[in-house]
Amino acid sequence: MTFKVLIENTDEVFGCSEGQHILSAMAKMGKKGIPSGCHGGGCGVCKVKINQGAFSSKKMSRAHVSADEEKAGYALACRIFPETDITLHVIGKLQKRF
Amino acid sequence: MGVLRISHVNIRVLDMEASLHHYINVVGMKKVHEDKQGNVYLKCWDEWDKYSLILTEADKAGINHIGYKVESDEDLDRFKKRISDYGIHVDDIERGALDSVGRALRFNIPSGHEMYLYAEKDYVGTDVGTVNPEPWPDGLVGAGVHWLDHALLMSEFDLENGVNKVEENTKFMVDVLDFYLVEQILVGPEGNQQLATWLSVSNTPHDIAFVGGPINGLHHIAFFMDSWDDVLKAADVMGKNKVKIDVTPQRHGVTRGYTIYFFDPSGNRCETFGGLGYLAQRDRPVTTWTEDQIGSGIFYHTGELNEAFTTVYT
Ligand code: FES
Ligand SMILES: [Fe+2]
Numbered sequence: 001m002t003f004k005v006l007i008e009n010t011d012e013v014f015g016c017s018e019g020q021h022i023l024s025a026m027a028k029m030g031k032k033g034i035p036s037g038c039h040g041g042g043c044g045v046c047k048v049k050i051n052q053g054a055f056s057s058k059k060m061s062r063a064h065v066s067a068d069e070e071k072a073g074y075a076l077a078c079r080i081f082p083e084t085d086i087t088l089h090v091i092g093k094l095q096k097r098f
Numbered sequence: 099m100g101v102l103r104i105s106h107v108n109i110r111v112l113d114m115e116a117s118l119h120h121y122i123n124v125v126g127m128k129k130v131h132e133d134k135q136g137n138v139y140l141k142c143w144d145e146w147d148k149y150s151l152i153l154t155e156a157d158k159a160g161i162n163h164i165g166y167k168v169e170s171d172e173d174l175d176r177f178k179k180r181i182s183d184y185g186i187h188v189d190d191i192e193r194g195a196l197d198s199v200g201r202a203l204r205f206n207i208p209s210g211h212e213m214y215l216y217a218e219k220d221y222v223g224t225d226v227g228t229v230n231p232e233p234w235p236d237g238l239v240g241a242g243v244h245w246l247d248h249a250l251l252m253s254e255f256d257l258e259n260g261v262n263k264v265e266e267n268t269k270f271m272v273d274v275l276d277f278y279l280v281e282q283i284l285v286g287p288e289g290n291q292q293l294a295t296w297l298s299v300s301n302t303p304h305d306i307a308f309v310g311g312p313i314n315g316l317h318h319i320a321f322f323m324d325s326w327d328d329v330l331k332a333a334d335v336m337g338k339n340k341v342k343i344d345v346t347p348q349r350h351g352v353t354r355g356y357t358i359y360f361f362d363p364s365g366n367r368c369e370t371f372g373g374l375g376y377l378a379q380r381d382r383p384v385t386t387w388t389e390d391q392i393g394s395g396i397f398y399h400t401g402e403l404n405e406a407f408t409t410v411y412t
Binding site: 036037038039040041042043045058059060061062063064094 | 112113157158159160342344361362363364365366367405406409410411412
């Protein structure tokens with residue numbers, strides 16, 4: 001089963017198969033809409049807000065997504081496994097300091 | 099006399115089972131102990147002290163503390179005085195408070211990272227022993243790294259607001275703990291601000307490093323390997339295990355090391371650091387990299403800093 005993921009900020013669409021996290025699906029397609037970092041839920045750069053769709057998730061660092069935020073649909077794209085088509089908004093960014 | 103080497107790091111992980119798979123089957127360490135709180139202790143085959151990594155399950159990734167071994171108990175007395183004379187609070191911790199470790203000093207370096215010094219940790223021996231040893235043991239798993247080599251700590255850096263914890267940490271490590279500066283990256287309008295420093299207390303190009311970033315954290319922990327071939331094989335192991343690689347095998351300009359940056363399952367960055375680089379000496383002149391050549395300093399072949407290098411860390 002493959003689900004469609006839409007990134008609102010960039011209008012990018014890509015497929016994500018069952019059991020694959022959104023960030024890995026995006027990176028494998030060579031797309032860049034969501035900042036890609038550690039792929040382990042630790043660094044926070046891939047933070048998104050899920051506006052539509054159902055998903056399951058793995059543990060994400062509380063330094064980047066609080067319990068309240070998680071309830072409101074905020075998540076780390078590398079910890080999210082779609083169960084339906086997904087529409088999301090990118091929150092995280094790679095901030096270059098030098 | 100003084101500090102001998104990095105002895106262990108205690109890092110936080112989100113998922114213990116996935117982390118054990120990573121550090122045992124990919125990195126090639128062995129589990130040696132688990133304490134009552136569920137912390138897991140691991141060591142590399144070529145290390146003789148009981149452990150070099152403590153994994154603590156938590157709700158965020160990153161580093162809890164870093165430990166350095168000193169030569170003798172008198173060193174602890176001496177460092178205790180020097181640290182407190184420097185204006186930093188230091189706790190004198192009883193034997194056993196850190197698992198399998200003797201009396202220890204606990205304090206925070208200027209950036210706030212917690213550090214321990216101690217003279218004793220339980221001896222268990224390397225996997226090849228000390229009498230007529232083989233060059234390497236049978237049954238090595240994954241990358242089969244030799245030992246924990248160094249750590250790089252991200253330290254707050256905000257020149258506009260006059261904050262440079264890289265410089266403060268460096269001064270503390272040199273003035274108080276007798277480390278010496280080996281390499282540095284200088285930036286800023288005058289080209290005199292330490293954005294990054296590599297310090298040694300032995301003869302390896304770095305026993306600790308600091309890089310400036312928006313907030314404190316852990317940039318990476320690194321494990322030693324002999325050669326470029328070992329580094330290539332380690333990358334194959336990572337490919338097989340679907341490990342997220344940050345930078346594929348590459349040479350660092352700084353320290354000349356052969357490197358792979360990769361992430362553990364909680365997003366903590368690890369490195370396999372191959373080769374000695376060069377023999378660091380206290381009287382070796384300090385190497386400086388300028389702001390316009392940072393890319394080559396970090397990734398010598400491409401000469402380009404990848405965006406994730408200073409942004410992605412735990
Ligand atoms: S990429 Fe680091 S938390 Fe997702
Ligand atoms: Fe390193």
